[in-house]
Amino acid sequence: MKVDEIVEYILKRIEKEDYKKGEKIESENQLCQRFSVSRMTVRKAIENLVQRNYLYREHGKGTFVKDNANKISVFLNEIIGFNERAKKYNLKAETKILNSKIIKADKNLSERLKITKNSMVHCIEKLRLINSEPVVYEISYISKEYLSSNEINYFSTAKSEYISSKNIKIKKMEKEFIGIIPDYRIRKKLKMKDLVPVFKQEVLTFTGTEKPFDFTVTFYNQDRYKFIEIIQK
Amino acid sequence: MKVDEIVEYILKRIEKEDYKKGEKIESENQLCQRFSVSRMTVRKAIENLVQRNYLYREHGKGTFVKDNANKISVFLNEIIGFNERAKKYNLKAETKILNSKIIKADKNLSERLKITKNSMVHCIEKLRLINSEPVVYEISYISKEYLSSNEINYFSTAKSEYISSKNIKIKKMEKEFIGIIPDYRIRKKLKMKDLVPVFKQEVLTFTGTEKPFDFTVTFYNQDRYKFIEIIQK
DNA sequence: CAGTGGTCTAGACCACCAG
């Protein structure tokens, strides 16, 4: 296929550092001429490499080689130490509460939290930023029976602190991992332009009973960051 | 944008179960007529929804609604219990060694394993199948100093058993998660047709020393399976 | 065979960016 030829050609030039990291590659029209193909064919090849994180485009400027070598590590299990670790890298970390409301559990949510349908659930939307760039978008659900309305602020801003202050013991966690191409809403929150995959995590936290304590869905923008979990045994 | 209109239209019809799960949607030409657009525009909309796992296409047949509701759970931390659990679901699980060879560590690998460049490393490629469908593709690297050539078979087929038989204690694991759109080679191993994201995991296992015991890269085909980790505290 | 999706063409007009 012509598209694949062009993809391979660009990949080889990146590998040979013929196209250098961060630098501009040939324009679409130049590639059209080189391969004697139409622009749509070239664009499909570039689209492929954008999605695979080898290239990025800037309207009016050109297409550039992406540098994935220097992604900054974000440690998933150091929620408390997040700020300190950020300082080590000279980064500014902040968490923004986008929304905090009480909703009625729909079918899916009631099954997840093992509660009856339409029962009241806190829904907290957060954005975690590093150097003012949105990196993590998170939605937490916790049944109203576990959290009164005047505690919501404490819980939202310092979840792990809240848990230890209440002497709640986490017994089990169920994590589900998936790579997805996010829809427009999530792309907007994470300021993503292209149809590039993000890493999604769904976590159910159990404190002993059969009913989960909370359910959290997290989307990680992999553009400039990598997400690492350290397990000590 | 016209493409987005068509995307939204199809999504709404799926949501309303107007297009039912597993069933065929309108053909590309019908959609062209409905929206008075060219076929390339319709195809771009469908492409979007294929990548986001809402639709799949079959050449000569049509475009169908994907059912993601009944994905089968695969438990990541139950490597040993994998076969038993598979039985519970009436599934046949098997592991196939695709390749086992000794290579010289390149720059990246030597940095990962904290060994000198060009030192010898076992490289084991595995495919895990469920009901004869490839689901997990894995490449393990372990320095030759940790594993002699006559042990390689034992290690490859039953890693966790090998580790406990040798009385090796795992002290730490470093896991990196990422969602990617795989290249042709990996798509081929996992029998994937479309540019759909997979979930990728990189794991460094430490047995106490600074040097990692092994480095494993795993690709998970999310098409019909979901991948879950259970953490007991 | 007719209908489907898979690939590709040779244009067009637009918005954006730099000089």
Place this chain on the structure above:
DNA sequence: TGGTGGTCTAGACCACTGG
């Protein structure tokens, strides 16, 4: 202003599927 990428058109030919 000229060059870049972003969107879209109205065709074309092909390979695959089912009846």
